[in-house]
Amino acid sequence: MDVPDFFSEAALALHEQPTTEKTVELITQYAQIAAGSDEAGIMLVHSRARVETAASSSDRVIRSHDLQYELDEGPCLDALETGASFLVPDVETDARWVKWGPAVAELGIHSAMSVLLETRERRYGSLNLYSDAPGAFDGNDLATAQIFARHASIALANAHQEQGLLVAIDARKVIGQAQGILMERFDIDPDRSFEVLRRYSQNHNQKLHTVATWVVENRHRSVHEFPGDIGGVQTV
Structure with missing residues (x-):
C-alpha cells in the first residue's frame, strides 16, 4: 500500500x-x-x-x-x-x-x-x-x-455540518410553506403567519418545524378542522 x-x-x-x-x-x-x-x-x-x-x-x-x-x-x-x-x-x-x-x-x-x-x-x-x-x-x-x-x-x-445545513434548509422551506397556507386560509400577512406558528410552538411545547409540517400535511383540511386558537386565528 x-x-x-x-x-x-x-x-x-x-x-x-x-x-x-x-x-x-x-x-x-x-x-x-x-x-x-x-x-x-x-x-x-x-x-x-x-x-x-x-x-x-x-x-x-x-x-x-x-x-x-x-x-x-x-x-x-x-x-x-x-x-x-x-x-x-x-x-x-x-x-x-x-x-x-x-x-x-x-x-x-x-x-x-x-x-x-x-x-x-x-x-x-x-x-x-x-x-x-x-x-x-x-x-x-x-x-x-x-x-x-x-x-x-x-x-x-x-x-455533520452539511447534514445539519440540509436539515435547516428543509425546515425553513416547510415553515415557509406553512406560512403561505395560513396566509391564504386566514387572510393574514407573512409576519402574522409566522407569529401564529411560533406562539403555538411555544404554548404547546412543540418544535416549530413539527407544527409547520402538520400544517403542510393537513393543508386540505377545512378551517374548522385546524385545532387550537391563537390570537384570534384558528390554526394548529
Missing part, C-alpha cells in the same frame, strides 16, 4: 459521502485497510448517556461493543472517557479489562486498538479495530490508526 496515495484517496472519498451514515460506513472500510485489521467498528457519542455502534464490519463487532456497555469496561469506552488511544495485544490476558477481554475472546477477537474520532470542537466517538490473532498490532499500527482517525474525524465533522 502506498501510504500517501492511500490517505489522499481515503480523504477524498470520505468527503464525497452525502450523509453521516455513509461516511461512518466508509470509515470502517478504509480503517481496516489502513491498519490491516480483520474487523472495524465505530462508536458514536450522542450524549453523556447515549453511545451507540454506528458502523461495524460484522455482527461480532457489534457484540464486542455491546459487551463493553453491559460490563461497563473496555478500550472503546476508555478511549471515549479519557481521550487516550489504546493498544490491546491480547484481550484475554490484558489486566485492564478482566471481564470484557475473556468475553470478547470467545467471539474470536484476540487483539484490538481504539482511537478517538474528534476535532478541536467536538468528540464524535471512537474508531475500533480488531484482529483474530493476538499480537496483531504494534505501535506503528496504532500511529497509523491515529493518523487515519484525524482524516476521518474531519470528514465526519463536515458530514
Whole structure:
C-alpha cells in the first residue's frame, strides 16, 4: 500500500459521502485497510448517556461493543472517557479489562486498538479495530490508526455540518410553506403567519418545524378542522 496515495484517496472519498451514515460506513472500510485489521467498528457519542455502534464490519463487532456497555469496561469506552488511544495485544490476558477481554475472546477477537474520532470542537466517538490473532498490532499500527482517525474525524465533522445545513434548509422551506397556507386560509400577512406558528410552538411545547409540517400535511383540511386558537386565528 502506498501510504500517501492511500490517505489522499481515503480523504477524498470520505468527503464525497452525502450523509453521516455513509461516511461512518466508509470509515470502517478504509480503517481496516489502513491498519490491516480483520474487523472495524465505530462508536458514536450522542450524549453523556447515549453511545451507540454506528458502523461495524460484522455482527461480532457489534457484540464486542455491546459487551463493553453491559460490563461497563473496555478500550472503546476508555478511549471515549479519557481521550487516550489504546493498544490491546491480547484481550484475554490484558489486566485492564478482566471481564470484557475473556468475553470478547470467545467471539474470536484476540487483539484490538481504539482511537478517538474528534476535532478541536467536538468528540464524535471512537474508531475500533480488531484482529483474530493476538499480537496483531504494534505501535506503528496504532500511529497509523491515529493518523487515519484525524482524516476521518474531519470528514465526519463536515458530514455533520452539511447534514445539519440540509436539515435547516428543509425546515425553513416547510415553515415557509406553512406560512403561505395560513396566509391564504386566514387572510393574514407573512409576519402574522409566522407569529401564529411560533406562539403555538411555544404554548404547546412543540418544535416549530413539527407544527409547520402538520400544517403542510393537513393543508386540505377545512378551517374548522385546524385545532387550537391563537390570537384570534384558528390554526394548529
